[in-house]
Structure formats: structure tokens, C-alpha cells
Amino acid sequence: MQSFSSRRNFLKAGFLSSAVILTSGCDIFGVTTSRDTIKVVQNDLFPKAKELGIDTSEYITIIYRHHKISKEDKDFLKNGVKWLNETAQEEHKKIYTKLSDTKRQEVLENIAQTEWGSAWIDTMLRYIFEAMLGDPIYGGNQNRAGWNWLAFKGGEPRPKRIYL
């Protein structure tokens, strides 16, 4: 277990920065990275975080490295990024991050009607709140901005290192 900042330096070209290739039949019609998509979709799902000066997208790197999160759960997150972009392509001929604010919300409304889509939004929101409201040592809840928003004081003692 190490602090978030030193751990972050370790990160090599892992899932987040590798390309997600979207296919339709045999055609490669779009390339994006999970990091780009997650950053945008997290802001679409919970813009309050950015308002509070919190970047929740970095926290996903912890989720992908965590030994207590199952491979199935990690795969679901990854697949969701792919399916979200595929939906965007199908509906608007563009990857998710290239759509307008209104179109992106439309895509979210549409996937929320599907089983995978509502589950994926649920999962993504839970990770957003983990980032916003977990101990500041995990890197998201800087200056306790998330806690202050909800007048929450946190518990003492606070952790000295992150649990990974």
C-alpha cells in the first residue's frame, strides 16, 4: 500500500490510456481512449464534482489497480466505455466525446433504459462518489471539498495510506 501520488507515478500504459477500438462488423470506425470518455461522462453524470474543484477521473486508476475489485467488475467498466461509444456512433455517427452536451445527455438517457446502461451509470456514479467523498488521501476529495459540500467532518483518525 502506498500513497496515491507515488502510486500514480508507477502507472504505465494501462487500460486507461490504451485505445478502445470500436468496431461495427469489420469496419474500424472510431478510436478513443477510456480516459477521455470517462472524464467526459463523469462530468456529464455529476458536474457538481467539477464545480467543487474535484477531478474524479483519476480515481478510476485506483479502481483498475485494486486487488479487491474483481476482474468481472473491471471488465464491466471497460466494456461500458466501449458500449457507450458504440451507442453514440449508432445514434449520432460520432464517438461520445465528440458529441454536443445535449446529444451526450440523449445518449445517457437512452442507455439508462437498457439493463447494462443503467447498471453502468449506477457503477460509475458510485465510483464518482468514492472519489469525491472518500478520504482525501485517495486523491479525489482535495481539501475535503466533497465533505464540506455535505457538511461532513470525516472520521478520526484518518488513514495514513491508501488501501489498494
Place this chain on the structure above:
Amino acid sequence: MYDICIVGSGAGGSPIAYELSNAGFNVVVLEKGENFTEKDFSKDELGVSRRDMFTPPLWEQKHIINEYRQSGEFTRYDGAESGWSFWNGSMVGGSSNLMSGYFHRMKPKDFELLSSYGEVKGANVVDWCITYDELEPYYEKVEKVVGVSGNIVEHDYQEPRSTPNFPYPMLETNGVTKWFDRACEELDFTPIPTPRAVLSESALGRNGCYYSNFCGSYGCSSGAKGNARAALLQKCSAKVVTDAFVYRLDSKDGRVTKAHYYTKHGISHVVNAKIFILAAQAIESSRLLLNSKNSEFPHGLANSSGEVGKNLIFSAGGSGSGRFIFEKLSKEQQKVLMQPGLFFNRSLQDWYDYSDGCRIYKGGTIDFLFEHQNIISRVNRELYDENGNIMWGDKLAKKIEKQLTTSRVLTFEVFNDWLPTDNCNVSVEEETKDKYGVPVGVINLNSHPQDLEVGEHLAQNAVEVLEAMGAVEIEYSISSSPPPNLVAGGCRFGDNPKTSVLDKNCKAHDLENLYVTDASFMPTGGSVPYTWTIYANSFRVAEVIKKELQRHI
């Protein structure tokens, strides 16, 4: 060779370690998990509650769960695939580190359930082979040695005590308890200050509670919580070996001879001792006996009766809640409501038994407490709108902000008897192995219909209190879903070796030197959390073993 080898360092094993090592005997405790002390614990919600840092990953160690229906059919769940965990805290001191410490004694009639309330069709109800009076001195001992704080109020079901009151004064409580007491007075219920295994002041070489706001599920950083490590193991010379998963006990000529354990790297070790104590928590204790079959005991160690693993019980009941909203409160009341840190600590036992006009039913206990302070969990409760649709964006942010900053939830937990039945038991599945290569435990779950009826009756009374207090959004759920941290049975004690695994001193009928001292011995569970009874019984058995060993010196 050790005098005593104890498998498991929780509330069932530690009193033996404490008493016997303090009496000068050579004691070793084998614990699967790590050692954490006060300085290692923090209030890290992500680590403790979201990532379950004190329990093993299910893909390494799991259970198979068969959930029975009344028809006798069942659905099989693979613990790893379904995420259904029955682990409670693999660490020195066991899950007592993580308990809330709601401490209630069982009542005299709980020891005579069959005689007091009669047979229940489809349930294996029996009387205990000891009485409340035999256990009472040890309940009292736990109050003093482990530390229980509280205040006795007279009520219809107050059990007899050898001392007038608790040795440690009540913990401080939130002002909302006054609203509760007033509501109970109107309803003619008797509010009881919930006794807690939490020191309200520094004593016993431990610090008093500092009201961190994070008690249940979290390790205690002050030592105030009466967990088995802080209260007992840290105060005795018993040797504790961590990273020691005991996978087999050997026996020869009616005596256990060796305990075999693996480290996490799969290295096998052997411990020899004169007396062996099994206290790995109910499910795992039965699993170990069933996995320790040999030519003398082809169906599992200590299992000539075929009763090992049978009559597994949990605490039946469920939980509910009501919300207090600012709109209905004065400024002063709002301030009282949001006061952090202090406990709620109120219980009701007015319906420990009750009549429906035809017969007397065994009822139970209701504990009231504020919703856990875990902020991420509280926010996650708000993700769906009233139609069950997922929300996001500003609408969600506004809802969260309103719910968390202008209201607070009071919850209640119902504890009633989980009646023992034939289909609720532990077995092992030879072909399914854990990461050590050891057959996993199979948990067969079955609840008796009466469990739900009684739970429902209790919950309806709890709802009346919340209504009288002015709460809104009142809801509850009584279910047959078992609380994994409130588990007992599997190695019943009793006088008849054909129908029980252990004798009245919790020694295996079949073996001269094997005792089981976690909650496995309990034939019925009472309608309270088990920990106080586990501690008390283990102190009682320690007394027996001490005399036994002293006789041989």
C-alpha cells in the same frame, strides 16, 4: 508441546487464552488473519466498508450457499459469482473488532425455549443443558473484564443480576433520545439504554470512547471497544500466531493430537498440544471438523452423532428506518438532530414474548440507532427517484444535498429467534476448493415461517415509535436473509451424545481434549446479538479447563 492450542482468536477463543495463560499455562492461538492494533485502525470508508479490507476476496475463499424454500427446493449460489460473503473479520480478535457492541444478555426463558413456549412444528427447538443461573456469573465477569457500559432500568423482561448495575456508566447520547423516550412514554413502552461493550471512560488499561462517529464495522482506535484483542489477548501472555489457517485436526485414540495450518504461501505447519479449542466462528468450525475426517471419524471429527454442522442459526428479524426532516423541526431541534458523534443507544424489549390471543410467542429485541455515518453509503442510497429510475446530474446533486444536510435517518434493528430447522446447516463440498486447496463450506439456509411473523410483529411496534416521534419516510424490511455476522449453532451442546456434538462444558462427546467455544454450541440463539453470550460461555468453559489442567499438575 503447548498446554492449549486455540483455533481462532475472536470472542470464543480469547477468554480461554486469557484465563489459561494468566493461570500459568502455555497457550498458543492460531489466527488466519493479520494483527491490527489501535494505531493501525482508521476511519477509511473506502478501505473498510467499500473494499472490505478485513475479509478475504471471495474468488480466493468462498462458500457455496443453498437457499431453501418452504417447498424444500433450493437455489444454489456460488459465493464468488454472486458476491455473497459470510466472512466477518479475519484478524486478531476476529469480528469482535468490528462489532457495534450492542450487548444484551439472553433471558432465563431463552435457556428453556422448548419448556417455556412448547414445540414449534418444523423447528428443532430444545432446552439448553445449562440454565441462565449457571451462566450469570460469567455475564457479570464479562461486564467487568471486557467492559460493558450501561444503566439498568426496570422492565418486565429485565433478567436477574448478581450486581445492581453495570460497572461502567452509560455512554453519552444524542438529544434525540429524549424525543424517543417521550414517544415511548406516550405509547407505554419502556425505553432501555442499550448496554454497550464500549468503555465510557478510561479503565482496564484502555482509553475511553472518544465518540468518533464510526463504531460498527470499524476497528476501534482508542481501545474503548471491548473486542477480544484489546480486552483479552493484549493482556495475557498467550502466543498468537497470525497467517495460520488451520485446515485439519488429527486425532488418535479419542484425543486430538495435532492442528495443521497453512500460511498464505501454502507452507504447512503442525502444532501439538494437550487440549485443543476450536473457535473459528460457527460456519468455519463445523467446516474444519467435517474436513478433519479420519479412520476413527469417517464422517468428520467429533461427528459420531452426525450432528456436526446441523442446526445452524442466525439472528432473524430485519431493519427499518424513519427520517427526521428540518421542515418539521424548530431551529433548536435541527441542531440537536445533526449533532455528530454521540450515540443513540436505545432498545425496546417490551415484546420479548407476546400473545396473539391464542398462544404465547417468543418475541425479541429492537435496537434503535442513527444511520451509519458512512458518507458514501448514505449518498448511494439517493441514486434512484421515486419510480426506481437512476438519476444523475444537477437533479441528483440537489437531492443528495437536501437529504444529507437537512435531515437525518434513525434506524432500527429487530432481533428475534432464527428457529433451528433441518435444512439450515453446514456441510463441505469436496470438489470445490479454496485457495489453500481445502474443500469449501456449504451453507444451507432455511428460515422458519414463524421467524418472519415474529419479526413483522416487532417491526410494527418499532414503526409506532418512529411515527410518534414525527419521522417521515418510515419503512422496514423483515426478511429471511441471514445476517452473516450473527451466526451460531452447528455443534450443539447437550446431555445426549446421540443428538448433540458437545457436552455441557462444550467438550466434544467423542474426544477427551477437544472443546468448541465459539457460538457453535448454541442450540437456540435467544433474541439478542450473540457476542456477550459467546464471551460469557467461553469464560465458563475456561474455568472447567483450568480445573482439568490443574488436576493433572
